[in-house]
Amino acid sequence: MSTMQRRDPRTMSIASDAQQMIEVARSEGIETVWDRLEAQQPQCGFCVLGVSCRNCAMGPCRVDPFGAGPQKGVCGAGADVIVARNLGRTIAAGSSSHSDHGRDILEVFAATAHGETTGYRIQDVGKLTRLAAELGIPTEDRTTTQVAVDLADRLMDDFGTRRASLSFVERSPKPRQELWDRLGVTPRGIDRENVEMLHRTHMGVDNDPVNILLHGLRTSLADGWGGSMIATELSDIMFGTPSPVMSTVNLGTLKPGWVNIALHGHNPMLSDVIVQAAEDPALVDRARELGAEGINLVGLCCTGNELLMRRGVPMAGNHLMQELAIMTGALEAMVVDYQCIMPSVTDVARCYHTVVISTADKARFPGAVHVSFDPGRGLEIGRDIVSRGVEAFANRNPDRVRIPDEPVEIMAGFSVEAILGALGGTPAPLVEAIADGRIRGAVGVVGCNNPKITQDYGHVTLTRRLIENDILVLVTGCAAVANGKAGQMVPAAASLAGPGLRATCEALGIPPVLHMGSCVDNTRILVLAAALADHLGVDMSQLPLAGAAPEWYSEKAVAIGAYVVASGITTVLGVDPPILGSAAVTGLLTSGLDDVVGAKFAVEADPEKAAVLIRRHIEGKRAALGLPA
Ligand code: CUV
Ligand code: SF4
Known part of the structure; x- marks a missing residue:
């Protein structure tokens, strides 16, 4: 941990709530994801390049990327x-x-x-x-x-x-x-x-x-x-199908005198009944009896996005905030379903009064209380979970409560239905704005945080450069939360956009960066792209669109990138996928695929350069469609 102690938190995250909580973690001696990344250095060079295999018991095998050592695994498989x-x-x-x-x-x-x-x-x-x-x-x-x-x-x-x-x-x-x-x-x-x-x-x-x-x-x-x-x-x-809603984002959404319960993971089916349960007067009364002002629900990661989109539930943070949220000392319960929940959260929770409550039988966490989800008793289970959070308030140590920052406003709720609704029920106005050049194109900026990248820097910088250049940005997942924290997702953020995009956003009263939901909701972007293509009578690959995952980490993000490219939308990754050990695979993904599906991958870690690359790509698509430069 020694080198970590010296690393400037501003190189670890651009978000001030994270920077402050990283200092808290250090002063309390609590390990974080950044410490563990440091402890893993240097990471395996074979795995980084993708040339290691453990698919069978004749292996594990590695191919020497420099050509000196073995070029084949035991079975004969090459790189x-x-x-x-x-x-x-x-x-x-x-x-x-x-x-x-x-x-x-x-x-x-x-x-x-x-x-x-x-x-x-x-x-x-x-x-x-x-x-x-x-x-x-x-x-x-x-x-x-x-x-x-x-x-x-x-x-x-x-x-x-x-x-x-x-x-x-x-x-x-x-x-x-x-x-x-x-x-x-x-x-x-x-x-x-x-x-x-x-x-x-x-x-x-x-x-x-x-x-x-x-x-x-x-x-x-x-x-x-x-x-x-x-x-x-x-x-x-x-x-409910999302429609535009105002809420707030960052760790400041936790409230000092309240019972705070964070809903973390990906699936809205339990969290939605928990929102209903948290309004139960008996539970609210019990919270007051214990000296709290009330029950405050917040979201984390994509469960949070689901609740923010449909119910305006405040968003505490994205992926790299899950450990730090507990360190505020103000979190009574972290309710988890599945995906992207670090096993470390129960370790951190042990240092505080926070109860981690797991709910999916397929996703158990040693050290957590398990309340098995059963839709037949949805509401009852929701009440049980909220009640555990309320009771934990009695164990809170007020001297350890450190909530950094005030929350930032965010507008969410842009389902395809909501976007088309704002446009008068048809994609025509958006297509016209793109056709006459007021809006140059649209880019989906999506995906995770990854401690290898200064948290939120990739998302926020890329998005900013795109909107400055009149490119509409559609966000989901942790990218949405990053942009929200940076203040780029309120209608007033239209002033950050180029003149054409700004005028369009101001006319509609919408931000230049539209929150379309969780990771599964990237499908909303597909549906919107298909509607635009159909309206113009072209294929999706001909549209001035792109995808970007500047800080991706998860296997899900790879699946998303692949279906976006297979759907004809070129995608730029900010973190190297482990493929560079094969010239054939790398060549196919970053160039050959263009001839096959009309789109390809690019890898560019610097969001400033990624923005230039995407702008060039979009202008190329516009020119091919005969749209004005
Ligand atoms: Ni599904 S997949 S870190 S929470 S976006 Fe966030 Fe979103 Fe990646 Fe996970
Ligand atoms: Fe097994 Fe072949 Fe993989 Fe080696 S390279 S682990 S032999 S499948």
Whole structure:
């Protein structure tokens, strides 16, 4: 830890709440993610390049990237196969994570349709009806329940292998569907593609790196146009389709005299009933009895994004804030579901009065209290969890409470429905603004924090440079939280944008950086891109669009990047993926793919340079469409 003690917190995060809490961690001697990254140095050079394999017990094997040592694993696999297999498995892990989340939502939706849950209902009947009609499910003269049961059945099928393609693939522009068919990458079943990837990457199955990578695209498409999209759409139906809402963000959302409960992870199905439970007068009374002013719920990571988008619940922070949030000494409970929850949170919580409450049977945390989620008793479980948070308030040590900073305002809630609604129900005004050059294009800035990058610097800098140059920015996940903390997500932030984007935002009263939700909600960006392409009668790859994941860390982010590129949108990564040990794989992803799917990956760690690269890409797409320079 010694070198960490000397590192300037301003090189670790640009967010002042994080910088202050890093000092607190040091003074208290509590280890953080940054300390552990330091302790791992130097990280394995073989793994960094992707040329290590432990897929079988003849290994583990490594290929010498300098050519002197072995060039093949024991089975005979060279660097290209090893790198491609590793990447394929990473995509499958990310895609499986999103899709399993989607299935969990679908199961609760199905149980709700059958009247077997408490605390759940169909909130957006209009969206249910639209979705059913889209999928050819009869809606006339039928009850909401009947339609919901059929919709659930239909989407359950998407997880298996009963049809030639997934339900939502038809939402993509026709030329894109035809391209996927020609390439043989149209996803068939959500589970199937993931399982097939595990099969292909077993020793001695798919030994052609290009063939593996094509299936990698298919696997990712089963996430983007499958599992994740199901998660988004059904969450909207059950919890409400987001519409613009004002809230606040950063650790200042924790309130000194209140019971503070943070909801962390990714799945809204339990957190949504917890929000209902926190309004229970009996629990609020109990909090007051213990001397608190009330119950304050805040979000972390993507569960937080789900709640912020739909209910305006304040957002305590993104990925790298999870340990620091506990160190405020003001957090009674951290309720976790799954994904991106560091195992270290229970270690940090042990130093405070914070109770960590795990809720998913598939995601257990030694040291946490486990309250098993059961949608049949949703509300009751929600109350139990909130009550544990309330009771923990009695153990709070007021002398250890250090809440840094005042919260910053943020506007969220930009579902596709909300964006089209603001535009008068059609993408036409946005397409016109892009066509005449007031808005040059749009970029999805998405993904995580990674301690290898100064926290939020990549997200905030890239976004700032893009909006300054009249490029509309759509954000999800931790990128959204980063931009929110930096004050770039309120309508007044239009003044940071170039003249064309600024005028458009001011006319509509919206920020130049639109919060579109959690990581599964990147599918909203796909749906919007498809709507723009259809309106212009072109493919998505022809639009002046790009994706960026400046601070990505997770396998899910790799799956997202892959489906975005496979959908025709070039994507810039801020952290090297472990592929550089294979010239063939690197060449395909960063150049060859352009000829195959009309998009590719680029890697650029410096967000200033990434902004230039993206602007050039967007101007190139505009020129090809004959739009004014
Ligand atoms: Ni899903 S995947 S760190 S919380 S965005 Fe945040 Fe978002 Fe990455 Fe995780
Ligand atoms: Fe080594 Fe081949 Fe086994 Fe991988 S699959 S561990 S390269 S023998």
